[in-house]
Amino acid sequence: MNALQIHNLEKTYAKGPHALRGIDLEVEEGDFFALLGPNGAGKSTTIGIICSLVNKSGGTVQVFGHDLDRSPEAVKSCIGYVPQEFNFNPFEPVGEIVINQGGYYGIPRAEARRRAEQCLRRLELWDKREQMARSLSGGMKRRLMIARALVHRPRLLILDEPTAGVDIEIRLSMWEFLRGINADGTTIILTTHYLEEAENLCRNIAIINEGLIAERAAMHELLRRLHRQDVILDLAAPLPAPPEVPGYVIRQLGPTRLEAEVGSGQPLNRLFIGLQQAGVEVLSMRNRQNRLEQLFLDMVNNHREREA
Amino acid sequence: MRYLVAFQTLVTKEFLRFIRIWVQTVLPPGITTALYFVIFGTLIGDRIGDMDGYRYIDFIVPGLILMAVITNSYANVVSSFYQAKYQRNVEEMLIAPIPPWVILAGYVAGGVARGVVVGILVTLVSLAFSDLVIHSYAITLAVFILTSVLFALAGFINAVFANSFDDISIIPTFVLTPLTYLGGVFYSIKLLPPLWQDISLANPVLYMINAFRYGLLGVSDIPLATAFYIILGFIVVLFLFALQLLRRGVGIKT
Numbered sequence: 117m118n119a120l121q122i123h124n125l126e127k128t129y130a131k132g133p134h135a136l137r138g139i140d141l142e143v144e145e146g147d148f149f150a151l152l153g154p155n156g157a158g159k160s161t162t163i164g165i166i167c168s169l170v171n172k173s174g175g176t177v178q179v180f181g182h183d184l185d186r187s188p189e190a191v192k193s194c195i196g197y198v199p200q201e202f203n204f205n206p207f208e209p210v211g212e213i214v215i216n217q218g219g220y221y222g223i224p225r226a227e228a229r230r231r232a233e234q235c236l237r238r239l240e241l242w243d244k245r246e247q248m249a250r251s252l253s254g255g256m257k258r259r260l261m262i263a264r265a266l267v268h269r270p271r272l273l274i275l276d277e278p279t280a281g282v283d284i285e286i287r288l289s290m291w292e293f294l295r296g297i298n299a300d301g302t303t304i305i306l307t308t309h310y311l312e313e314a315e316n317l318c319r320n321i322a323i324i325n326e327g328l329i330a331e332r333a334a335m336h337e338l339l340r341r342l343h344r345q346d347v348i349l350d351l352a353a354p355l356p357a358p359p360e361v362p363g364y365v366i367r368q369l370g371p372t373r374l375e376a377e378v379g380s381g382q383p384l385n386r387l388f389i390g391l392q393q394a395g396v397e398v399l400s401m402r403n404r405q406n407r408l409e410q411l412f413l414d415m416v417n418n419h420r421e422r423e424a
Numbered sequence: 425m426r427y428l429v430a431f432q433t434l435v436t437k438e439f440l441r442f443i444r445i446w447v448q449t450v451l452p453p454g455i456t457t458a459l460y461f462v463i464f465g466t467l468i469g470d471r472i473g474d475m476d477g478y479r480y481i482d483f484i485v486p487g488l489i490l491m492a493v494i495t496n497s498y499a500n501v502v503s504s505f506y507q508a509k510y511q512r513n514v515e516e517m518l519i520a521p522i523p524p525w526v527i528l529a530g531y532v533a534g535g536v537a538r539g540v541v542v543g544i545l546v547t548l549v550s551l552a553f554s555d556l557v558i559h560s561y562a563i564t565l566a567v568f569i570l571t572s573v574l575f576a577l578a579g580f581i582n583a584v585f586a587n588s589f590d591d592i593s594i595i596p597t598f599v600l601t602p603l604t605y606l607g608g609v610f611y612s613i614k615l616l617p618p619l620w621q622d623i624s625l626a627n628p629v630l631y632m633i634n635a636f637r638y639g640l641l642g643v644s645d646i647p648l649a650t651a652f653y654i655i656l657g658f659i660v661v662l663f664l665f666a667l668q669l670l671r672r673g674v675g676i677k678t
Contacts, residue, residue, distance in 0.1 A: 129678060167519045170678050189521035197519050203512035207444075212437070219433025220520035222426025264516075 117181060119145045119272050119303035120166065125175035127161050127327075135161040137327040138175065143320070145180070145271075148298045149305045150314035150335070153324035154416055159307045160200065162324065163276055167197045180271060193221065196270030198261045200277040200307075204249050211236065211245030214264050221268035228267065235263035239293070255286040262293070272303045279313060291317060311412055315339070325416050340380075345403060347384075349374045352397035361390030430522045431530050438534025442500055442541075449500070450541055453492040457546045460488055461553040464610060476612050476643045482554045486637040487609030490571060492546040494604060494629070495596070497539035497572040501531050501579035502592045509583065514676050524670035528580065528663070535576025536569065543568060556640065563648070564639030570655045571632045575600075577662035584666070584675045603629045608637075613645045628654055 120143040127136040136158045143149045153159045164170030166177055168188060176183065182190035204213050211232060218228030236242040239259040244252060249260060258278060265273060275294070279287040287310075294317060298304050308314055314321060314335075321338060323331040331338070354371035364387050365377040374396075376387055391398060442449040465481030475483040508514040517527050550556060558564055578595075586592045607629030613621050624630055625646070635651035638644035644651070669675070 164678070169515055169518055171673055189523070192519060192521040195519065199512075199515065201512065203515045205508070205511055205513045212440075216433050216437050217516055217520070219436075220430050220517055220522055222429045222521070224429055225433070
C-alpha cells in the first residue's frame, strides 16, 4: 500500500498564480522520501494540502488508502507534521504542548502524559517539560515540534525543513533519530534546503519546480546520472600556471588552489599520479559542491528550459 | 469518546490559559465592579433613590454581573483564538482529527468558564454592597450561561476576521461597550422617552440584562419569553455562522 498517493493536485491562490499545476506523486509505505525544489516551487503548498492546512483547488490526496475529501479525520490520524516555522504557543509549558497534542488526537490525558514523557525523553527534552516553550533554544524548539508530531504515533511523518537553523551536532543527532523511527516503520517525507541531508537520509526523491514534478526517482539512480564532480585541491606551494594532466580539466582558482573535473568512472588515483609527476604537492581535497546540489540545479534549469 | 477527549483537552487548555494570567483576566473585573458599586451604588445611588421598587444599588447588581460575564466571555475567546492564529498554533488543531464543531465548542466552553469564574467573583463583590436575594435560580443560571455562550461565539467570529491586535479591540470598544451600557445596566428603560424606549428594544443586550434581572430580582422591562427567544435565536445564528467559517477555514487556511 502507498503511504501517500497524490493525483492531479492543483492549487490556485486567490490573488496569485497556479502554485500547483497538476501534481502526481506516490510514496511507498516505509519509504524515506525527499521532496525538493527551489523556493516558491510548491513544496510547502503540497505539504499544506496533505496536512489539511491549505485548501486544494483540484485533484485527490490519499493517505494509506484514506481519501482526504471523504475521510479527512482518518487521513489526519495517520499524519504527524513538523512545520518549517515554530507553530506552538510560546507561553505554554513544553510538556503541556505535547500532552495537549495527544488530546487533540483523542488520546486520554493519562496515556497522553505517558507518551509525552516517552517522546520528550527520546528527544532529550524531558528535563525542560515544565519550562515555557519560548525559553528553549532554536534546536530544542525544533525537537519539541518533532516530539509533538510523534505523540500520536503517526504512520506518516512529514517534516518541512526540520533542521533549518540548527547546529551541525544537533542536525546529526536528528538524522540518527529520524533514521531510527524510519527503521521502526514510520514513513517519512522530508523537505530540506540541505541537499546533503536528503542524500544522506532519503531513498527516493521528487523534485518539484514551478508547480510540477520535474523528477521522481530513486536517490541512487539520480546520483548515478551525475556525470562528473568538481574537486578543489589546496596545494603546498604556489603555481604559476595550472598543471596538465591528460584526461582531466584543471583550472587554477588561486596561487595555491586548483579545481579539477573528475568524470564518473575516472579514477582519482590517476589525477594524483599526474599531479605528482608534474611536481604538485596536494595538502587537502574537497568537493566543490554537494553532488545532489549540482544535480538539483541541473534538473531545475533543464525543467525551466523545457517549460519555456 | 475521541471527540470528548479532544473537547476536554481544549477546555482544560483554555481554562489554564486564563487562570495562569489571573491578574490580567480575573482580578480586573472584580476591582472595576467594586468601583461601580462604590461610585454609582453608594455615593450617587443614595441620591437617585429606588428603581422598580428596589434600592438603586440592588437594581444595578444584575446588570453589573452580566456586563462582566459578557465582556469576559467575549474577551477570552477573541484573544485566545486570535493568538492561536497569530502564533500559528491553531495548526495544532487543524492537522488533528477534530471536527470543526468540537473546536468551536471547546473555545466557547473556555469563554463560558471565564465568564463563570468572573461572574462568581463579581457576585461575591456585590454581596459586600447589597443584600442579594435570588428570585429564581433556574432563570438566573440559564440566562447567565446562555449569555456567556452567545458572547463567546461572537468573540470567536471577531477573532476569525481579525487581522491585527487592533481588530480584536474595535468591536468590544465601539459595539459591545455601548450596547451594554445602553442595555439597561444602570437604568430601567421606563425612564426613557417613548421613542428611545422603542430604539432600546433593538438592543439585544437589553433582553439579556432584563432576563437576568428578573432571575435575581423578579422585575423586568420586557417579557421573559421574548428574552429567551432572542438569546437562543442569536446563539443558533452565531453558532451556524462560526461553524461555517471554521469549516471553510476563513482566516486560518489559504
